[in-house]
Amino acid sequence: MIGTAAHEKRVQLEPDPSPNPLADLDALMGVTHGPVPGIAGSDQAATTRTLMIDAVRQDGRFIGGAAPYGYRLVHDRQHHNPGKAIRGQRRAHLEPDRDQAPILQEIFHRILAGDGHTTLINHLTQRAAPPPIRRGSAGWTVKAISAILDNPRCTGYEFWHPYSARRHPCLPPEAYQILVRSDRPAHPALVAIQDFLTVATMRDHPVRPRPSRTSLAEPILLHRISCAICGRTMSVSSKDGRVRYRCRATPGDPAAGHRSSVYVAESRVLAATAPWLRQQSETCPSWAEDRLALHAMIDAVNLRITYDHGTDSIHATTGIGRQMAFRLTRD
Numbered sequence: 001m002i003g004t005a006a007h008e009k010r011v012q013l014e015p016d017p018s019p020n021p022l023a024d025l026d027a028l029m030g031v032t033h034g035p036v037p038g039i040a041g042s043d044q045a046a047t048t049r050t051l052m053i054d055a056v057r058q059d060g061r062f063i064g065g066a067a068p069y070g071y072r073l074v075h076d077r078q079h080h081n082p083g084k085a086i087r088g089q090r091r092a093h094l095e096p097d098r099d100q101a102p103i104l105q106e107i108f109h110r111i112l113a114g115d116g117h118t119t120l121i122n123h124l125t126q127r128a129a130p131p132p133i134r135r136g137s138a139g140w141t142v143k144a145i146s147a148i149l150d151n152p153r154c155t156g157y158e159f160w161h162p163y164s165a166r167r168h169p170c171l172p173p174e175a176y177q178i179l180v181r182s183d184r185p186a187h188p189a190l191v192a193i194q195d196f197l198t199v200a201t202m203r204d205h206p207v208r209p210r211p212s213r214t215s216l217a218e219p220i221l222l223h224r225i226s227c228a229i230c231g232r233t234m235s236v237s238s239k240d241g242r243v244r245y246r247c248r249a250t251p252g253d254p255a256a257g258h259r260s261s262v263y264v265a266e267s268r269v270l271a272a273t274a275p276w277l278r279q280q281s282e283t284c285p286s287w288a289e290d291r292l293a294l295h296a297m298i299d300a301v302n303l304r305i306t307y308d309h310g311t312d313s314i315h316a317t318t319g320i321g322r323q324m325a326f327r328l329t330r331d
């Protein structure tokens with residue numbers, strides 16, 4: 001059942017189909033066709049990654065992870081690794097899931113027909129359509145619908161972020177946006193590319209390359225900073241978008257040695273320690289200004305911080321025992 005207004009909306013937005021929808025899809029998603037920059041100083045990893053990128057592009061190989069909504073993993077292809085093939089291991093590929101595929105197609109059809117997210121969510125919930133199962137899954141939500149509409153793999157092509165799996169201190173932030181695509185369809189398409197593009201243009205928040213999980217302003221000293229006065233691990237207590245850490249004394253405990261709550265802004269700790277951290281990790285100085293790289297570097301050197309509220313100073317220690325004291329400056 002399609003409303004007249006929705007029809008008009010679609011007609012207006014879609015005056016004539018693109019002559020090259022695949023090129024438009026690449027532009028929308030930011031697909032990289034040329035060489036993918038490697039990471040200096042990790043030859044083995046770089047070689048492996050190049051092989052994997054070629055495998056995705058040339059063979060549409062499924063690299064790993066969970067099947068996207070609408071599909072299931074089927075392990076019935078001959079394994080590309082001869083050793084594993086001999087041991088009977090099979091390679092996985094995506095096949096439409098009997099229950100989820102029709103729902104994914106219906107979601108695209110309804111959005112194309114002008115349904116809003118709320119209408120769609122109510123409809124799917126009432127029908128008890130199986131929602132995407134993810135960690136912390138809460139049934140059909142705007143986020144769940146968006147994740148489905150954002151995922152170009154339903155067009156039958158395989159897409160892969162070569163650098164999304166883990167952080168690396170030498171990696172420029174742009175690397176996490178790199179996306180490669182299979183040259184040919186790798187699994188059955190559930191949605192026509194043109195429909196995927198039309199839905200993207202219709203949405204308030206059109207598809208963008210997925211932001212890296214690590215680029216969000218998450219506290220990067222969590223579990224790494226403790227109170228020098230009472231020894232407690234400080235907890236995150238962010239305010240106005242600024243990450244802060246707090247040590248809260250037990251009420252009425254005179255042994256705490258400081259007032260009920262003391263705070264330190266993460267930016268002040270990072271400003272003091274970043275130049276020193278850069279010296280500890282000489283492999284990638286150029287990216288050290290970036291929060292993401294800093295986070296990775298802190299993990300790599302296993303940084304521990306104690307904060308002394310009395311002197312407003314910190315003491316930093318690395319996993320291999322390097323240490324340094326810093327007086328914090330106002331910011």
Ligand SMILES: [Zn+2]
Nearest residue numbers: 227229230247
């Ligand atoms: Zn304390």
